Amino acid sequence: VNGELIGAESQIMGAFRYFNFEISRRMNKTSNGINVIAVEVFRPYDRVFDHDQDTDLAITFVDWAPNPPDYNMGLWREVNMIVGGALTLNTPLVATQLSSSMQADLTVSVNVTNNQNTTIHGAVSGSIYTPDNKPLARFSQDVAVGPPQTVPCR
Secondary structure: OOOOOOOOOOOOOOOOOOOOOOOHHHOOOOOOOOOOOOOOOOOOOOOOOOOOOOOOOOOOOOOOOOOOOOOOOOOOOOOOOOOOOOEEEEEEEEEEEEEEOOEEEEEEEEEEEEOOOOOEEEEEEEEEEOOOOOEEEEEEEEEEEOOOOEEEEO
């Protein structure tokens, strides 16, 4: 970001991964507000082995989908710059466990990240509605998130 390394090849690797970076201290906050984000992509292979051994941890060789010439290098999803406040919520998930043909148990989770220099106390709450917009369930969890910390809520 703006010529400064945010994550090195040895830290950012793996197949189908999401990465988040705190870059607010590196942003250009001058009047022109221009910021540059550059991404360098390396051919995927496991650095433990010799470079001539194709030991990539990604999905590589399958007989029904041979490797393309670029070895699937590059970003597969969009890159987003998210502006947040004191707290940010990320990686929300609703996990379903079927307990019978007519009932399912839901586990709702989200990660809460503190973007400030002091501990923040609060509550994460939400609701689940039926398809016809009738309230089905409400949930809430008190949280205390220290700086700079991410806390899972379930």
